[in-house]
Amino acid sequence: MSAMKMTIRAIVAVCVAMTAAATPFTMMDTIADDTRVFQIDPEISARDVRFSTRFGIQLAGHLYVPTGFNPAKKYAAVAVCGPFGAVKEQSSGLYAQELARRGFVALAFDPSYTGESSGTPRYVASPDINTEDFSAAVDFLSLLPYVDAEKVGIVGICGWGGIAINAAALDPRIRATVASTMYDMHRVTANGYFDRADSEDARTAMRKQLAEQRLKDAKLDAPETAGGVPDVLPADAPQFVKDYHAYYKTKRGYHPRSLNSNGGWNKTAALSLLNTPLLTYAGEIRNAVMVVHGEKAHSRYFGEAAFKLLKGDNKKLVIVPGATHTDLYDRIEKIPFDTIEQFFRTHLN
Numbered sequence: 286m287s288a289m290k291m292t293i294r295a296i297v298a299v300c301v302a303m304t305a306a307a308t309p310f311t312m313m314d315t316i317a318d319d320t321r322v323f324q325i326d327p328e329i330s331a332r333d334v335r336f337s338t339r340f341g342i343q344l345a346g347h348l349y350v351p352t353g354f355n356p357a358k359k360y361a362a363v364a365v366c367g368p369f370g371a372v373k374e375q376s377s378g379l380y381a382q383e384l385a386r387r388g389f390v391a392l393a394f395d396p397s398y399t400g401e402s403s404g405t406p407r408y409v410a411s412p413d414i415n416t417e418d419f420s421a422a423v424d425f426l427s428l429l430p431y432v433d434a435e436k437v438g439i440v441g442i443c444g445w446g447g448i449a450i451n452a453a454a455l456d457p458r459i460r461a462t463v464a465s466t467m468y469d470m471h472r473v474t475a476n477g478y479f480d481r482a483d484s485e486d487a488r489t490a491m492r493k494q495l496a497e498q499r500l501k502d503a504k505l506d507a508p509e510t511a512g513g514v515p516d517v518l519p520a521d522a523p524q525f526v527k528d529y530h531a532y533y534k535t536k537r538g539y540h541p542r543s544l545n546s547n548g549g550w551n552k553t554a555a556l557s558l559l560n561t562p563l564l565t566y567a568g569e570i571r572n573a574v575m576v577v578h579g580e581k582a583h584s585r586y587f588g589e590a591a592f593k594l595l596k597g598d599n600k601k602l603v604i605v606p607g608a609t610h611t612d613l614y615d616r617i618e619k620i621p622f623d624t625i626e627q628f629f630r631t632h633l634n
Contacts, residue, residue, distance in 0.1 A: 310336035310425055316347060322538055323379040323615060328352045329386055338397065338421040340414060345401035346394035346422070347373050349385035354431075361436035361633040362390040362429070364422035368614060369410070369444025369470060370513075370545035372400035375538055376442050376614040380465075383617070384440075387626045390432055394422055396445075400542050406508045408544050410554040412451065412471065412561040419452035423459060436460060436633040440625075442614065443584075444468040446576075447563045450591055453574060454566040461573040461632035463625055466613035469587045474558040479586070491559060498552045512549030525583040528611040538615065567594040573632035575601040577621060579608030599632065 313333040319325075334346045351360070363384050365377040373381075373393040381391035396418050397411075398404035419439055427434035438461035441449025446467020453462040476483035502508045514533045518526060532538035533546045540546055574595055578588035585604075592602045603624055605613065612619045 310334060310428075312348065320540065320542075321347075321374045321378050322536075322540055323375070323382070326382055326386060329382050330354065331382070331385075334392070334425070336421060336425040338414070338417050340397070340417060342397045342414070343403040344394050344397065344418060344421060345373070346392050346425075347378055347381065349381045349391045349393070350431075351385050351388050351390070356431045358431060359433040359436075360388070360390045360431055361438070361629065362392070362426040362432045363438045363440060363629060363633075364392045364394065364419060364426060365440040365442070366394055366396060366418065366422070366449075367440075367442030367445030367465075368545070369468060370399075370543065370550065371443075371533075372540055372542045374540050375543060377440075377445075379615055379617075380440055380442065380620075383620075383622050384626070384629075387622070389629065390426065390429065392422055392426055394418070395542075399544060406551055408508075408510055408549070408551045408554065410470070410550060411557045412448070412563055413557070415445075415448050416452045416455060419449060419459070420456045423456060427458065434458070438462060438629050438633050440465060442466060443610075444470045447471070447587065447591065450567050450570070450574065451563045453570045453572060454564075457572065459572060461575075461629055462570075463575050463577060463628065464588065464591065465577045465620070465625075466579060466582055466584060466610050467576065467588045467591060468584055469563055469591060470558050471561060471563045472587065472590075474555050478583075488559065491555070495553055495556050495559070499556075502553060508551040508553065510544070510548045510550060511552050512544075513547050514545055523583070525610055528609055532611045532614055564591055564594055567591060568596050570595060571597065573599040573601075573628070575603060575625070575628045577603045577605065577613065577625070579605050579610060579612055579619075581607060582610040582613075584610045601628065 331349045334348045365380045377393040381393035384391040395402040398409040440463045442465045446464030447469040453459045576588045576592045578585045608619045
Protein backbone atom coordinates (compact mmCIF):
# COMPACT_ATOMS: atom_id res chain seq x y z
CA MET A 286 0.00 0.00 0.00
CA SER A 287 1.36 3.45 -0.89
CA ALA A 288 2.17 6.02 1.80
CA MET A 289 -0.63 8.25 0.51
CA LYS A 290 -3.22 5.43 0.80
CA MET A 291 -1.98 4.59 4.31
CA THR A 292 -2.33 8.24 5.32
CA ILE A 293 -5.89 8.49 3.97
CA ARG A 294 -6.90 5.27 5.73
CA ALA A 295 -5.38 6.53 8.98
CA ILE A 296 -7.32 9.79 8.72
CA VAL A 297 -10.53 7.88 8.01
CA ALA A 298 -9.93 5.58 11.00
CA VAL A 299 -9.44 8.54 13.35
CA CYS A 300 -12.53 10.26 11.97
CA VAL A 301 -14.56 7.03 12.38
CA ALA A 302 -13.48 6.76 16.01
CA MET A 303 -14.40 10.41 16.71
CA THR A 304 -17.77 10.00 14.99
CA ALA A 305 -18.66 6.80 16.83
CA ALA A 306 -17.96 8.48 20.16
CA ALA A 307 -20.14 11.50 19.44
CA THR A 308 -23.17 10.24 17.52
CA PRO A 309 -26.07 7.76 18.01
CA PHE A 310 -24.93 5.18 15.49
CA THR A 311 -22.11 2.72 14.95
CA MET A 312 -19.42 2.72 12.28
CA MET A 313 -16.59 0.32 11.55
CA ASP A 314 -13.42 1.22 9.68
CA THR A 315 -13.93 -1.52 7.07
CA ILE A 316 -16.60 -3.76 5.57
CA ALA A 317 -16.29 -6.87 7.73
CA ASP A 318 -17.69 -9.41 5.25
CA ASP A 319 -17.31 -7.86 1.83
CA THR A 320 -19.72 -9.57 -0.57
CA ARG A 321 -20.31 -6.70 -3.00
CA VAL A 322 -21.15 -8.00 -6.48
CA PHE A 323 -19.88 -5.06 -8.53
CA GLN A 324 -16.31 -4.11 -9.36
CA ILE A 325 -14.77 -2.55 -6.27
CA ASP A 326 -12.71 0.62 -6.68
CA PRO A 327 -9.68 0.27 -4.36
CA GLU A 328 -9.30 4.05 -4.28
CA ILE A 329 -12.66 4.51 -2.53
CA SER A 330 -12.86 3.78 1.18
CA ALA A 331 -16.04 2.06 2.41
CA ARG A 332 -17.15 0.82 5.83
CA ASP A 333 -20.04 -0.79 7.65
CA VAL A 334 -22.45 1.50 9.47
CA ARG A 335 -25.58 0.98 11.57
CA PHE A 336 -28.24 3.56 12.43
CA SER A 337 -31.85 3.49 13.63
CA THR A 338 -35.17 4.66 12.28
CA ARG A 339 -37.86 6.34 14.38
CA PHE A 340 -39.62 2.95 14.39
CA GLY A 341 -36.65 1.44 16.23
CA ILE A 342 -35.39 -0.61 13.30
CA GLN A 343 -31.62 -0.70 12.87
CA LEU A 344 -30.57 -0.12 9.29
CA ALA A 345 -27.33 -1.53 7.89
CA GLY A 346 -25.34 0.49 5.39
CA HIS A 347 -22.04 0.96 3.63
CA LEU A 348 -20.61 4.46 3.83
CA TYR A 349 -18.33 5.56 0.98
CA VAL A 350 -16.00 8.56 1.19
CA PRO A 351 -14.11 10.25 -1.66
CA THR A 352 -10.49 9.75 -2.60
CA GLY A 353 -8.39 12.19 -0.64
CA PHE A 354 -11.04 12.39 2.07
CA ASN A 355 -10.41 15.25 4.51
CA PRO A 356 -12.40 15.09 7.78
CA ALA A 357 -11.90 18.82 8.27
CA LYS A 358 -14.01 19.53 5.17
CA LYS A 359 -17.79 19.62 4.83
CA TYR A 360 -19.02 17.39 2.01
CA ALA A 361 -22.31 17.11 0.18
CA ALA A 362 -23.81 13.67 0.80
CA VAL A 363 -26.22 11.30 -0.92
CA ALA A 364 -28.16 8.28 0.44
CA VAL A 365 -28.90 5.50 -2.06
CA CYS A 366 -31.37 2.63 -1.88
CA GLY A 367 -32.82 0.07 -4.28
CA PRO A 368 -33.72 -1.71 -6.39
CA PHE A 369 -36.87 -3.02 -4.73
CA GLY A 370 -35.86 -6.36 -3.23
CA ALA A 371 -32.11 -5.79 -3.60
CA VAL A 372 -29.38 -5.17 -1.04
CA LYS A 373 -26.61 -2.63 -0.59
CA GLU A 374 -24.04 -5.00 -2.06
CA GLN A 375 -25.81 -4.74 -5.43
CA SER A 376 -26.90 -1.70 -7.46
CA SER A 377 -27.16 0.86 -4.65
CA GLY A 378 -23.58 0.17 -3.60
CA LEU A 379 -22.38 0.68 -7.15
CA TYR A 380 -24.17 4.05 -7.32
CA ALA A 381 -22.76 5.07 -3.93
CA GLN A 382 -19.22 4.09 -4.87
CA GLU A 383 -19.44 6.05 -8.11
CA LEU A 384 -20.83 9.12 -6.35
CA ALA A 385 -17.98 8.93 -3.83
CA ARG A 386 -15.52 8.71 -6.70
CA ARG A 387 -17.02 11.98 -7.90
CA GLY A 388 -16.53 13.72 -4.56
CA PHE A 389 -19.64 12.99 -2.49
CA VAL A 390 -19.98 11.17 0.79
CA ALA A 391 -22.41 8.41 -0.17
CA LEU A 392 -24.44 5.88 1.81
CA ALA A 393 -25.93 2.67 0.39
CA PHE A 394 -28.28 0.98 2.84
CA ASP A 395 -30.54 -2.03 3.27
CA PRO A 396 -34.21 -1.18 3.84
CA SER A 397 -36.06 -2.23 6.98
CA TYR A 398 -36.76 -5.98 7.19
CA THR A 399 -34.27 -6.85 4.45
CA GLY A 400 -30.57 -7.56 3.98
CA GLU A 401 -28.55 -6.94 7.14
CA SER A 402 -31.10 -4.47 8.52
CA SER A 403 -33.26 -5.55 11.44
CA GLY A 404 -37.01 -6.04 11.71
CA THR A 405 -39.31 -9.05 11.82
CA PRO A 406 -41.01 -10.66 10.07
CA ARG A 407 -38.49 -10.55 7.27
CA TYR A 408 -39.10 -9.32 3.72
CA VAL A 409 -41.88 -6.86 4.48
CA ALA A 410 -42.43 -3.64 2.51
CA SER A 411 -44.33 -0.58 3.68
CA PRO A 412 -44.67 2.85 2.04
CA ASP A 413 -44.56 4.52 5.46
CA ILE A 414 -41.68 2.53 6.94
CA ASN A 415 -39.62 2.63 3.76
CA THR A 416 -40.13 6.36 3.37
CA GLU A 417 -38.89 6.67 6.95
CA ASP A 418 -35.82 4.63 5.97
CA PHE A 419 -34.74 7.46 3.66
CA SER A 420 -35.33 10.10 6.34
CA ALA A 421 -33.35 8.03 8.85
CA ALA A 422 -30.51 7.91 6.32
CA VAL A 423 -30.70 11.70 6.08
CA ASP A 424 -30.50 11.87 9.90
CA PHE A 425 -27.40 9.68 9.83
CA LEU A 426 -25.64 11.67 7.13
CA SER A 427 -26.58 15.04 8.63
CA LEU A 428 -24.98 14.11 11.96
CA LEU A 429 -21.63 13.20 10.43
CA PRO A 430 -19.14 15.96 11.31
CA TYR A 431 -17.77 16.02 7.77
CA VAL A 432 -21.18 16.35 6.04
CA ASP A 433 -22.94 19.65 5.39
CA ALA A 434 -26.49 18.98 6.62
CA GLU A 435 -27.77 21.58 4.15
CA LYS A 436 -26.40 19.55 1.23
CA VAL A 437 -27.99 16.10 1.47
CA GLY A 438 -29.71 14.30 -1.41
CA ILE A 439 -31.07 10.83 -2.17
CA VAL A 440 -31.14 8.32 -5.02
CA GLY A 441 -33.90 5.73 -5.30
CA ILE A 442 -33.49 2.92 -7.82
CA CYS A 443 -36.38 0.91 -9.29
CA GLY A 444 -39.18 0.63 -6.69
CA TRP A 445 -37.17 2.88 -4.44
CA GLY A 446 -37.47 5.62 -7.05
CA GLY A 447 -41.14 6.10 -6.19
CA ILE A 448 -40.34 5.87 -2.49
CA ALA A 449 -37.60 8.49 -2.95
CA ILE A 450 -40.12 10.91 -4.49
CA ASN A 451 -42.49 10.20 -1.60
CA ALA A 452 -39.66 10.90 0.86
CA ALA A 453 -38.82 14.16 -0.92
CA ALA A 454 -42.46 15.23 -0.60
CA LEU A 455 -42.36 14.57 3.15
CA ASP A 456 -38.86 15.64 4.16
CA PRO A 457 -37.67 19.09 3.03
CA ARG A 458 -34.14 18.34 4.27
CA ILE A 459 -33.75 16.27 1.09
CA ARG A 460 -32.36 18.98 -1.15
CA ALA A 461 -32.18 16.93 -4.34
CA THR A 462 -33.68 13.61 -5.41
CA VAL A 463 -32.85 11.25 -8.26
CA ALA A 464 -35.36 8.52 -9.17
CA SER A 465 -33.55 6.08 -11.44
CA THR A 466 -35.41 3.48 -13.56
CA MET A 467 -38.30 3.95 -11.14
CA TYR A 468 -41.39 1.94 -10.34
CA ASP A 469 -44.44 3.32 -8.58
CA MET A 470 -44.93 0.30 -6.31
CA HIS A 471 -48.45 1.33 -5.31
CA ARG A 472 -49.56 1.64 -8.92
CA VAL A 473 -48.13 -1.67 -10.07
CA THR A 474 -49.58 -3.44 -7.02
CA ALA A 475 -53.03 -1.91 -7.28
CA ASN A 476 -53.35 -1.82 -11.08
CA GLY A 477 -51.03 -4.55 -12.33
CA TYR A 478 -48.38 -4.07 -15.01
CA PHE A 479 -49.35 -1.48 -17.62
CA ASP A 480 -52.58 -0.92 -15.60
CA ARG A 481 -54.13 -4.08 -17.06
CA ALA A 482 -55.76 -4.99 -13.72
CA ASP A 483 -57.03 -1.52 -12.88
CA SER A 484 -60.54 -2.43 -11.76
CA GLU A 485 -62.52 -2.71 -8.56
CA ASP A 486 -63.14 -6.41 -9.22
CA ALA A 487 -59.43 -7.17 -9.64
CA ARG A 488 -58.51 -5.30 -6.47
CA THR A 489 -61.34 -6.96 -4.55
CA ALA A 490 -60.06 -10.37 -5.61
CA MET A 491 -56.56 -9.41 -4.49
CA ARG A 492 -57.82 -8.20 -1.11
CA LYS A 493 -59.62 -11.51 -0.60
CA GLN A 494 -56.50 -13.47 -1.51
CA LEU A 495 -54.34 -11.39 0.84
CA ALA A 496 -56.84 -11.77 3.68
CA GLU A 497 -56.76 -15.55 3.22
CA GLN A 498 -52.95 -15.44 3.21
CA ARG A 499 -52.94 -13.52 6.49
CA LEU A 500 -54.95 -16.30 8.11
CA LYS A 501 -52.60 -18.96 6.73
CA ASP A 502 -49.60 -17.08 8.10
CA ALA A 503 -51.30 -16.61 11.48
CA LYS A 504 -52.08 -20.33 11.77
CA LEU A 505 -48.52 -21.31 10.90
CA ASP A 506 -46.97 -18.40 12.79
CA ALA A 507 -44.63 -18.12 9.83
CA PRO A 508 -45.20 -15.93 6.76
CA GLU A 509 -44.94 -17.48 3.32
CA THR A 510 -42.76 -15.78 0.72
CA ALA A 511 -43.06 -15.51 -3.05
CA GLY A 512 -42.02 -13.34 -5.94
CA GLY A 513 -38.30 -13.92 -6.20
CA VAL A 514 -36.90 -14.34 -9.70
CA PRO A 515 -37.31 -18.05 -10.58
CA ASP A 516 -34.25 -20.20 -11.21
CA VAL A 517 -35.63 -21.34 -14.56
CA LEU A 518 -37.78 -19.09 -16.73
CA PRO A 519 -40.60 -20.32 -18.95
CA ALA A 520 -39.99 -19.98 -22.66
CA ASP A 521 -42.70 -17.32 -22.96
CA ALA A 522 -41.35 -15.12 -20.15
CA PRO A 523 -41.54 -11.40 -21.02
CA GLN A 524 -38.26 -9.77 -21.94
CA PHE A 525 -38.18 -7.65 -18.78
CA VAL A 526 -38.45 -10.82 -16.66
CA LYS A 527 -35.54 -12.27 -18.63
CA ASP A 528 -33.65 -9.07 -17.87
CA TYR A 529 -34.32 -9.50 -14.15
CA HIS A 530 -33.08 -13.08 -14.36
CA ALA A 531 -29.91 -11.94 -16.10
CA TYR A 532 -29.18 -9.62 -13.18
CA TYR A 533 -30.45 -11.36 -10.04
CA LYS A 534 -29.76 -14.99 -10.96
CA THR A 535 -26.32 -14.76 -12.51
CA LYS A 536 -22.84 -13.83 -11.31
CA ARG A 537 -23.55 -10.33 -12.58
CA GLY A 538 -25.87 -9.48 -9.67
CA TYR A 539 -26.74 -12.51 -7.52
CA HIS A 540 -26.48 -11.99 -3.78
CA PRO A 541 -27.52 -14.47 -1.07
CA ARG A 542 -29.29 -11.78 0.97
CA SER A 543 -31.23 -10.35 -1.97
CA LEU A 544 -34.83 -11.53 -1.80
CA ASN A 545 -35.12 -11.04 -5.57
CA SER A 546 -32.22 -13.44 -6.04
CA ASN A 547 -33.89 -15.97 -3.76
CA GLY A 548 -37.30 -16.62 -2.16
CA GLY A 549 -39.02 -13.27 -2.63
CA TRP A 550 -41.16 -11.05 -0.41
CA ASN A 551 -43.48 -11.96 2.43
CA LYS A 552 -46.70 -12.59 0.47
CA THR A 553 -48.71 -10.11 2.53
CA ALA A 554 -46.18 -7.33 1.85
CA ALA A 555 -48.58 -6.23 -0.89
CA LEU A 556 -51.20 -5.16 1.68
CA SER A 557 -49.69 -1.76 2.43
CA LEU A 558 -48.67 -1.14 -1.16
CA LEU A 559 -52.18 -1.92 -2.40
CA ASN A 560 -53.84 0.57 -0.08
CA THR A 561 -51.34 3.45 0.12
CA PRO A 562 -50.62 5.75 -2.85
CA LEU A 563 -47.01 6.95 -2.99
CA LEU A 564 -47.08 10.06 -5.17
CA THR A 565 -50.05 11.96 -3.72
CA TYR A 566 -48.02 15.05 -2.82
CA ALA A 567 -45.34 14.85 -5.50
CA GLY A 568 -46.58 18.14 -6.93
CA GLU A 569 -45.72 19.89 -3.66
CA ILE A 570 -42.00 19.04 -3.74
CA ARG A 571 -40.15 22.34 -3.86
CA ASN A 572 -36.64 20.93 -3.92
CA ALA A 573 -35.02 19.52 -7.05
CA VAL A 574 -36.02 16.16 -8.56
CA MET A 575 -34.58 14.32 -11.55
CA VAL A 576 -36.25 11.26 -13.06
CA VAL A 577 -33.92 9.01 -15.08
CA HIS A 578 -35.30 6.23 -17.25
CA GLY A 579 -34.22 3.96 -20.07
CA GLU A 580 -35.73 4.51 -23.50
CA LYS A 581 -36.56 0.80 -23.81
CA ALA A 582 -37.48 0.16 -20.16
CA HIS A 583 -40.81 -1.61 -19.62
CA SER A 584 -41.16 0.63 -16.55
CA ARG A 585 -40.68 3.91 -18.39
CA TYR A 586 -44.35 4.83 -18.00
CA PHE A 587 -43.92 5.02 -14.22
CA GLY A 588 -41.16 7.60 -14.51
CA GLU A 589 -42.90 9.71 -17.12
CA ALA A 590 -46.15 9.72 -15.13
CA ALA A 591 -44.30 10.72 -11.95
CA PHE A 592 -42.49 13.50 -13.78
CA LYS A 593 -45.80 14.95 -14.96
CA LEU A 594 -46.83 15.38 -11.32
CA LEU A 595 -43.75 17.44 -10.48
CA LYS A 596 -43.87 21.24 -10.58
CA GLY A 597 -41.26 23.95 -10.80
CA ASP A 598 -38.26 24.72 -12.95
CA ASN A 599 -35.91 22.54 -10.86
CA LYS A 600 -37.38 19.25 -12.14
CA LYS A 601 -35.78 17.24 -14.93
CA LEU A 602 -36.58 14.11 -16.99
CA VAL A 603 -33.68 12.19 -18.55
CA ILE A 604 -34.38 9.37 -21.03
CA VAL A 605 -31.30 7.23 -21.69
CA PRO A 606 -31.17 6.13 -25.36
CA GLY A 607 -31.37 2.38 -25.88
CA ALA A 608 -31.37 1.50 -22.17
CA THR A 609 -33.61 -1.12 -20.59
CA HIS A 610 -34.84 -1.15 -16.99
CA THR A 611 -32.00 -3.25 -15.61
CA ASP A 612 -29.32 -1.51 -17.69
CA LEU A 613 -29.58 1.29 -15.13
CA TYR A 614 -28.86 -1.14 -12.30
CA ASP A 615 -25.20 -1.67 -13.12
CA ARG A 616 -24.24 -0.84 -16.70
CA ILE A 617 -21.72 1.92 -15.98
CA GLU A 618 -21.55 2.86 -19.64
CA LYS A 619 -25.32 3.50 -19.72
CA ILE A 620 -26.06 5.01 -16.31
CA PRO A 621 -25.77 8.78 -16.91
CA PHE A 622 -23.48 9.46 -13.97
CA ASP A 623 -22.13 12.69 -15.50
CA THR A 624 -25.69 14.03 -15.60
CA ILE A 625 -26.44 12.78 -12.08
CA GLU A 626 -23.24 14.34 -10.76
CA GLN A 627 -24.02 17.69 -12.36
CA PHE A 628 -27.57 17.59 -10.98
CA PHE A 629 -26.31 17.09 -7.44
CA ARG A 630 -23.53 19.69 -7.84
CA THR A 631 -26.13 22.19 -8.99
CA HIS A 632 -28.69 21.56 -6.28
CA LEU A 633 -26.46 20.60 -3.36
CA ASN A 634 -24.45 23.80 -3.73
